[in-house]
Amino acid sequence: MSEREKCQHNVPKVYDPQSFEKKWYTYWEDNKLFHAEVAKDKKPYSMVIPPPNVTGQLHMGHALDNTLQDILIRYHRMKGDNALWIPGCDHAGIATQAKVERALLEEGTNRYELGRKKFLERVWNWKEQFGSRIMSQLRSLGSSLDWDRERFTMDAGCSKAVREVFVRLYEKGLIYQGRRITNWCPSCNTAISDIEVEHETETGHLWHLRYQVEGEDRYVEIATTRPETMFGDTGVAVHPDDARYMDLVGKTLILPIVNRRIPLFADDYVDKSFGTGAVKVTPAHDPNDFEMGLRHHLEEIKVIENDGTMGEGAGKYKGMERYECRKALVAELESLGVLVSVEDHEHAVGHCSRCHSTIEPLVSKQWFVKMESLAKPAIAAVEDGRIQFVPARFTKTYTNWLENIRDWCISRQLWWGHRIPAWYCDDCGKTSVSRTDLTACPHCGSKNIHQDEDVLDTWFSSGLWPFETLGWPEQTEELKYFYPTATLVTGYDIIFFWVARMVMMGLAFGKDVPFRKVFIHGLVRDSQGRKMSKSLGNGIDPVEVIEKYGADTLRFMLITGNTPGNDMRFYWERVESARNFANKIWNASRYMLMNFEGFDLNFIPEENDYTLADRWVLSRYAHTAQAVTESLDHFELGEAGRMIYEFIWNEFCDWYIELTKARLYDKGRERARHTALYVLSYVLEHTLRLLHPFMPFLTEEIWQKIPRRAKEKSIMVTAWPSNMERHLDDAAETQMTAIMETIKTVRNLRAEVGAQPGHKSEVMLHFADTELEPVFSKNEGYLHALAAAEPMTILSTKNQKPENALAGVADGIEIYLPLKGLIDVEKETARLEKEKRKLAKEIQRLSGKLGNEGFLKKAPAAVVENEREKLSSYEEKLRMIEARITELAKL
Structure with missing residues (x-):
């Protein structure tokens, strides 16, 4: 078999990514090509993966986020930086516990029957069985993560870091326990933070109710969107400047049905233009009412339970689901003459971002972090440039939230998570917070102590991610060398959830910003611009795309046409286009490799061996390499991909390869042939390096087959193209x-x-x-x-x-x-004569139609005008054809 036949055998005719993608990922991983150790003679470039939920599976948002990260890490690795990308998963407290609880429900039991210890054993078993799924899917995407450093937010190291941070914040007085209004999810059965609440505009009602003034035949009309909370009303508020109510301020009202005496008072919070200007105040079930209640010393009466049913204070409605209670209560109020009127009303309703249940504001005892002193340094770090957002417009989003930040509720009524390290003494009543588990009260020595049942908000542990993954609180060599990390890549939707918290925690405990750049990307939406969701049924599974088209196709589709910070739409046509690009590279490479028969690998052309086309393609490659490098340095990854595409498809394949064919097939001019092969192999090999961060599998497969290439184990550890000036040739x-x-x-x-x-x-x-x-x-x-x-x-x-x-x-x-000699005059004349006859026939038909008075009277004006335009067009074409026939007759 000849060398050419061997090459043809080595490169199959059909581009089939499934035949080599897994092979190369295994090769990279087995050879530790993703692994980085501390090397003080090299410049570090580190990133942490936004840890996906252990319950999760790869979706398009993950695919985009991790493709962008992988492009950056592969690029910096090839540039010679000591590149580290740390993988890991988040324990996802609410979501994971919910999955296990659903499984228990199907078995006819629940966590309470199992008890905390056995329940947690079940969750850990679930994690071991299913928790690695998304990590496997990230491998299929080509993510070059350092798997030797994989972390989990509840592993021993992260757990130690979480407890250390909690204790230090508590010792500084920044963590406290208090009874306040929190966002309660009746389905997840836990408190959640403000930023875990999604507000959606819904059309509801505004019920107008009459509250009688005590001892008088007068009523105050209030308007409410939540009549079922009236059982917890402990006051009615009006604005101090509202003339309608000035004579009533300080008087007592009688709460209907309950017959409780409640005060009418003035408070600046009240909006005079809303409803009637008089609002019912329910401190236990509304955050603003809670604050008014504190200012005016009102009683807090909880009338809705944690599961969303009515409680003891609801009287005969006790045990009824809150919305069922609303219907029944409104009917009773109407029968009593208390209901004045009902009007449609649009308002924002909070929903749990995880299960989408309607949030119930409830008073409860929770743990909080004081945020003001933590937020100020985080704002300063962005204002002085230590952290830069890309695009810069997201800086304002970040600072606006921090400037208006409220204390963070960090306790969750769950069992799966980092248990709050606080112990309560049953004898002396004191609370102790400790780095180690306590068996006796530090204050009185009593052994009658018990640990807090709650766990910490998942975002508390993930807020420590950039430094806890590097060994903090131990001052490891990795922490000293790789921290701060270089870049954080994430979506704009978690700037509040995660980015701001990492900055605050990094400055407070890592003693520096957690990252230098924050590269923000948008969401992947469907072709109609809608957010992908299960309810709409419009989600696209990236794993299915990879299985059908290959990871490189998916990756290239996701980044091309994508600009930083902006949403992108998923079109199958773009997937096909990216697949066509991969095919183009495959076929062009196969053609070149088939022509390397007899090529002297030691041959280097002299200056006068290069043709104009050689010098041109080398110069175009050099300009492309420079522009791609600049774009990657400025996070314009989509633009970098576009430029590589344009060079490969339009210049290298469509022009240069075609321009070399005469030399490749001319066996009599070996030096010219060798020069063409030298340039082809050089440009192909170096262009594959430019493309490698974007399409790692395809580039590795082809690169390994190039006879004249670098000696490294893999294209991913070859040098990024540099010193391009030597190839530039403007002439x-x-x-x-x-x-x-x-x-x-x-x-x-x-x-x-x-x-x-x-x-x-x-x-x-x-x-x-x-x-x-x-x-x-x-x-x-x-x-x-x-x-x-x-x-x-x-x-x-x-x-x-x-x-x-x-x-x-x-x-x-x-x-x-x-024209003479260009065409067959006789054949072309015959073709034109045929076209002339066809046009003449159409002109005759249209002329007759437009000369028919009946048609002109009956047909719509637009139809008549359209026919006239057709006639004019045909007449013009006929004139051109007749002129062409006349010209041909002269040849």
Whole structure:
């Protein structure tokens, strides 16, 4: 078997990513090519993965986020940086516990029957069984994560860091326990933070109710969106400047049904324009009412339970679901004459971001972090440039939230998570917070102590992620070397959830910002611009795309046309386009590799061996490499991908490969052939390096087959293209561009008259810029090969312009194609005569139609006008064809 046949055998005809993607990922991982150790002689470049939920599976948002990260880490690794990308999962307290609880429910039991210890054993078993799924899917995407450093937010190291941070904040007085209004999810059965609440506009009602003034035959009309909370009303508020109620301030009202005496008071919070200007105040069930209650010393009466049912204070409605209670209560109020009117009302309703249940504001005892002193340094870090957002516009989103931050409720009524390290003494009543588990009260020595049942908010532990993954609180060598991390890549939707908290925690405990750059991307939406969701049924599974098209196709589709911070739409047509690009690279590479028979791997061309096309493609490659590098340094990853695409498809494949074919097939000119192969292999190998961060599998598969390539184990550890100046040749680019534009013009002119592709025809050129004449004379072979232009004649003056010729202009060059010899005159004349007869028939038909008075009267004006436009168009075409027939008759 010849070398050429071997190459052909090694590169199958069909691009099949499934045949090699897993193979190369295993190779990279087995050879520890993703692993980084501390190397003080090298510049570190580190990132932490936004830890996906252990319950999760890869979705398009993950695919985009991790593709962007992988491009950056592969790019910096090739640049010679000591690149570290730390993987890991988040324990996802609420979501994970919910999955296990659903499984228990199907078994006919629950966590309470199991008890805390056995329940947690079940969750850990679930984690071991299913928790690695998304990590496997990230591998299929090509993510070059350092798997030797994989972390979990509840592993021993992270757990130690979480407890240390909690204790330090408590010792500084920044963590406290208090009874306050929290966002309660009745389905998840836990408190959640403000930013875990999604507000959606819903159409509800505004019920107008009458509260009687005590001892008087007068009523105050209030308007409410939640009549079921009236059982917990302990006051009615009006604005101090509202003249309608000034004489009533300080009086007592009688709460309907309950008959409780409640005060009417004035407070600046009240909006005079809302409803009637008088609002019921329920401190235990509304955050604003809670604050008014504190200011006016109102009682807090909880009437809705944690599960969303009515409680003891609801009287006969006790045990009823809150919305069922609303219906029944409204009916009773109407029967009692208390309900004045009902009007439609749009308002924002909070929903749990995880289960989408309607949030119930409830008073409860929770743990909180004081945020003001933590937020100020985090704002300063962005304002002074230590942290930069890309795009910069997200800086305002970040600072606005921090400037208006409220204390953070960090306790969750769950069992799965970091248990709050607080112990309560049953004898002396004191609370102790400790780094180690306590068995006795530090205050009185009693052994009658018990630990807090709650766990910490998941975001508390993930807020420590950049430094806890590097060994903190121990001062490890990795922490000293890789922290702060270089870049955080994340979506704009978790700037509040995660980014701001990492900055606050990093400055407080890591003693520096957690990252230098925050690269923000948008969401992946469906083709209609809608957010992908299960309820809409519009989600696209990236794993299915990978299985059908390959990971490289998915990756390239996700980044091309994508600009930082903006949402993108998923179109299957774009997937097909990316697949076509991969096919183009595959086929072009296969063609080149098939032609390496007999190539001397030690051959290096001399300067005079290079043709104009060689110098042009090397210069275009160099410009592309420089522009791609600059774009990647500025996080313009989509633009970098576009430029690589344009160079490979439009310049390297469509032009340079075609321009080399004559030399490759000319066995009599070995030096010219070797020069062409040298340039082909050089440009292919180095362009694959540019493309590697974007399409790692395809580039590795082809790179490994190139006879003349670097000696490294993998393309991913070759050097990123640099020192491009030696290849730049502006003169070659200008000259070659003129030739290419001329070839394109000749091709277009030939297509106009239907000239056969293989039919050679004369081309005459007149140059305004005489400096190009010798360039074309020396390189007329390019026109022969790619424009069927033979012979090529250079006209010294415009007076030599031929008659009966097609004419065009390209880059100031006048181009003439004599019709004689270009086409078969007899055949073309016959074709035109046939077209002429067809047009004449249509003109006759339309003329008759438009001459018919009946048609003109009955047909709509638009139809008549359309027919007239058709007639005019046909008549113009007929004139052109007749003129063309006349010209042909002269040949």
